[in-house]
Amino acid sequence: MRITMIGSGYVGLVSGACFADFGHDVCCVDKMQAKIDALHAGRMPIYEPGLDSLVAANVAAGRLTFTTDLAQGVAGADVVFIAVGTPSRRGDGHADLSYVFAAAREIAEAATGPLVVVTKSTVPVGTGDEVERIMREARPDLTIAVVSNPEFLREGAAIGDFKRPDRIVIGSENSNDGARARAVMRDVYRPLYLNESPILFTGRRTSELTKYAANAFLATKITFINEIADLCEAVGADVKDVSRGIGLDNRIGRKFLHAGPGYGGSCFPKDTLALLKTAEDFDSPIQIVDAVVKVNEARKRKMGRKVLGALGDAPRGKTVALLGLTFKPNTDDMRDAPSLAVAQSLADAGVTVRAHDPEGMEAARGLLPDAVFTGDAYEAATGADAVAIVTEWDAFRALDLQRLKQVMAAPVLVDLRNVYDRAAVEAAGFTYHAVGR
CATH class of the missing domain: 3.40.50.720 (NAD(P)-binding Rossmann-like Domain)
Known part of the structure; x- marks a missing residue:
């Protein structure tokens, strides 16, 4: 299957390299010429253990290529993933979707045949609807299906997470195009069937919200144990033992219960803010997450x-x-x-x-x-x-x-x-x- 990845940053490059390692033909597109030149020279734009050797092996095998020419990258593709940044927008904390929408327009203009367009970027609920509207407006003649397929990759363990995922979430609409898209996505992830990786098919909006809900819940666990750590210091208890004591309960689990200086990174800060803004827009505030952001x-x-x-x-x-x-x-x-x-x-x-x-x-x-x-x-x-x-x-x-x-x-x-x-x-x-x- 021919796959195009729009965006060659953390999500796009890791996902593209892993798909190529599964045997798909993958083209990674990025507007930054310096990044593409570096990738052609074998230099990674990010540090991720094992990524350099994975990229090199698949480039050598002819399954992984890089370009700045989106039209060239999209021509003949079966599936196009949008994996561009969605940083917090200055001033209000909403996710900045300008890169996603710009990619959607360019993909529509460059498409040469029926296409499944997959939003891999972390986006608020309803983004897929707007991506589909933009593409149909730009190319009324184009047969497309827009799918949500959020990533669940941990920095530092991304390759293992991609190849041995806890779950694969795919959101599509209930229509003929949606049915075709689900069949295509099954083929995309077919190499993982042997690992018995569960694939959850949902509606598109459900898939979009699942990503934010997951990150907000993990951020909440981190913040909860940090506040328990403060109480431990006040009363003379040991938070490591408390963490173990509650983590052994299968309903709670041991992960993300390590007290420390708070969460950071590319996901939790911006995604918790974006979830809060979405909740406000729909008049359904999430007070727990609001407290998590402030406490962190x-x-x-x-x-x-x-x-x-x-x-x-x-x-x-x-x-x-x-x-x-x-x-x-x-x-x-x-x-x-x-x-x-x-x-x-x-x-x-x-x-x-x-x-x-x-x-x-x-x-x-x-x-x-x-x-x-x-x-x-x-x-x-x-x-x-x-x-x-x-x-x-x-x-x-x-x-x-x-x-x-x-x-x-x-x-x-x-x-x-x-x-x-x-x-x-x-x-x-x-x-x-x-x-x-």
Whole structure:
């Protein structure tokens, strides 16, 4: 099957490479010439474990190509996926759908035959309706079916998530075109049938809402355990044991119950806001999600104050080593990363920030202009009055505490991810600050 992916960012490139690995012929389209040139040269525009080798293998096999020419990419395609960005719109928090709608118009103009158009981007309820209206207006002669197929990819584990998904959600309308689209989508995902990956066929609006509901629920779990962590500190309990105690209940589950500095990244912040705006537009407010968004924003600054508190009564003029800058490990994504708020809190208090991240420093340089970027954790800690673990990269899970202590001005460890055991850290001569413990 010939598949075209409009957008070669995180979702488009990972999805396109995986579809090609299934045996489909895939063309990834992007307007940015520099990105396409880099892909032709084998350089990935994002950091995702295993993506470079997956792309290289499928390019070599002739199943994966890249172009800036949308008309060339769409000509002869059976299925076209829209995988462009939907960032929060400035001023009101709604999802900015301008890239989606522009892609829809261009696809309609370039189509050479019957087409299934699939919205892979995360979009508010009703977007598929507008995409279909735009395309039918642009090309009344064109036989099209517009489908919703949201992605559920975790940064850092996206290839595994795509190839071994918990579920595949496909939303289409109940019509002849919809029936044809469902048959085409079964063929697209046929390689996953052997894995018995469940495919859920729904209405288009249901599919669109499912994505937002999933992300909002996960964001709620994170925020819930963070507030429980604060209560644990107040009453003398251990949030790690509380998390395990409730997570062993199959109705709750263990995932997303790790206390920390709050959620960030490309999805949860913008998707929770977009869901709230959709709910407002339909006069059906979601107060739980509204509280989640507010609590999470406050959480990040609160973690900055926690680090400041570890410096004592006079933090001005002191130095903190921040270990981990990206919003989570195994990505170079700095969007809405908690480290940004923590670093700003420190800078506002006159504290010097020395920072290290295995993959995120290039992206962080423009966001943290006053920080000193270093080659590794020990260089970051040199002369520091405290070390704060903000992102739980594997490289920070087994630090040589004695070596760390020798290079620091004061042996203070602020563990915002609860990576370490208090007894072991204190036995090494450190003052230890954790979250909810």
